[in-house]
Amino acid sequence: MxxxxxxxxxxxxxxxxxxxxxxxxxxxxxGEKGLIVVHTGKGKGKSTAAFGMIFRCIAHGMRCAVVQFIKGGMDTGERRLIEERFSDLCTFETMGEGFTWETQDRERDVANARAAWERAKELILDPEVKMVLLDELNIALRYDYIPVGEIVDFLKNEKPEMTHVVITGRNAKDELLEIADLATEMTMLAHPFRAGVKAQQGVEF
Amino acid sequence: MxxxxxxxxxxxxxxxxxxxxxxxxxxxxxGEKGLIVVHTGKGKGKSTAAFGMIFRCIAHGMRCAVVQFIKGGMDTGERRLIEERFSDLCTFETMGEGFTWETQDRERDVANARAAWERAKELILDPEVKMVLLDELNIALRYDYIPVGEIVDFLKNEKPEMTHVVITGRNAKDELLEIADLATEMTMLAHPFRAGVKAQQGVEF
Missing domain, CATH: 1.20.5 (Single alpha-helices involved in coiled-coils or other helix-helix interfaces)
Known part of the structure; x- marks a missing residue:
């Protein structure tokens, strides 16, 4: 041949x-700059991929932080692993009390979201912290627990230039997607719930 | 009112x-069963979310394993963190030598992919191992380094019922998506490369 x-x-x-x-x-x-990263869409993997980025920071010895706006976005196992093994590198704050359909109390949800955002701003402004994950922030924005304009203004004008901010949750607002440097939509192609399989340890929590 | x-x-x-x-x-x-999970699409987060699932297993004390079909899908920082801190729970094997456009040697790529698949089968069949991540397997399948039919047959007929297998890489083959219990497509909505920003530590490696 x-x-x-x-x-x-x-x-x-x-x-x-x-x-x-x-x-x-x-x-x-x-170039290098601190990125605004958004994971949205109805598919799986939004919080999991963000958690993977936090572990990537930990692997590089970079200081980072997680603020959970709604309890249950990330697993308690993930929180325990970070707190037990990597509390020197990663701060973990759970401010929410569960998904909004669990609490059924809008005023409490608004107060929780506000407290989470105030804590998130402190962490983003901390010059030692290189990445902050705002887990399930999009849900708090969707229900207008915090005005999206306030978040966008802060990220555009006050976020330190080199700090990465990662935001998760379905139904990301257009205003947020417009300022994102890296936005990914997770779309479900197949899901085991259809076949009567429940959420399982290691896969979904 | x-x-x-x-x-x-x-x-x-x-x-x-x-x-x-x-x-x-x-x-x-x-129900509970071992799932076949596929992360595909051109967006970010396929390997990162899979790595997050491996850390979730580690958090629960579940034995797990990673086989990298193409070096570079997951970061060396991730490998180092697992090997230094969690080698008791997670086996990490890098069989590939880099993305296919780096090696420019199809015969060597085929031999590497074959060796990776043989090792992957051993790990999947190990009753102690609860989750196996086949990182960037889809790239090896796309270039027909391994026939997809062989993978599908094994996963359908020989995979232990309760073992989870997670497969990543863009361009997942239809034959694989058909047998997936959970398939997610990651789609890029915005990307910093467009603005001249290079890949950065903690975000992309």
């Missing part, structure tokens, strides 16, 4: 071109 | 209905 017909050679040539194109693009990406 | 006009009362009543509907649905979800 002539060399130009060898499928391996063809594949390798294609990959060499791909690498050259990629290297060229990457060479133009030289 | 009459009580039925109080916006808090209206909100609380709506939430009470939501909770009743949710509780009714959840009561029907009683």
């Amino acid at each position: 002539a060399e130009h017909e060898d499928p391996n050679a063809r594949h390798n040539e294609k990959m060499a071109k791909k690498k050259a194109a990629r290297d060229k693009i990457m060479a133009t990406k030289t | 009459a009580e039925h006009e109080d916006p808090n009362a209206r909100h609380n009543e709506k939430m009470a209905k939501k909770k009743a509907a949710r509780d009714k649905i959840m009561a029907t979800k009683t």
Whole structure:
């Protein structure tokens, strides 16, 4: 077989071109800045991926913090692991009392959301803290427990330039998506609840 | 104002209905089984969310394992953290040598993918191991380094019933999505590369 017909050679040539194109693009990406990251959508993985980013910071020895706006977005197992093993690197605050349909008390939800946001601002402004996860903030915004304009103003004007802020929750507001540097929508393609399987340890909590 | 006009009362009543509907649905979800979970799509968070699930297992003291089919899907920081702090609970195997466009050697990629899959099968069959993450397997399948039919047959017929298998990588094959219990597509809504920002520690590696 002539060399130009060898499928391996063809594949390798294609990959060499791909690498050259990629290297060229990457060479133009030289800036660093603190990012506003949003995970939204109805699918799984919004809080889990954010939690993965917090562990990535911990792996690099970077100071970070988690503020849970609604209890139950992240698992108590995750909180326990952080508090028992990494409390020197990661501050963990649970301000909410459960999903809104569990509390059925709007005034209490508003007060909890306000307290969580005030604590979140302190952590974002702390120059030692490099990443702050605002878990399930989108739910508090959706029900207008906190005005989205207040959050957007703070992130645009007061967030330290190099600090990363990660925001999770379905139904992210457009105003927030507009200022996000990195926004990902998680969409459900298949779900075990359809087949009568309950939430299981390690997978969903 | 009459009580039925109080916006808090209206909100609380709506939430009470939501909770009743949710509780009714959840009561029907009683089964447990090992799930086949797929994270795909062009967006961020596929490996990060899977890594978050591995940490969730670790938090619960469940034995688990990671097999990296392509080096670079998960960060070396993540590997180091697991190996230094949690090697008693999590086995970490990196079989690939980098993204395919870095190696430019199809035969070597095929041999690496085959070795990774053989190791993955051992780990999935190990009754002590409750979750196995096959990181970037979809890339190996996309380039037909391993026939997808072989993977599907094994997961359908030989995977222990209670073991969870998590598969990541863009361009998941339809044959794999068909057998997934939980499949999530991550879609990019905004990305900092557009603004000339490079990949940063803690966010992307």
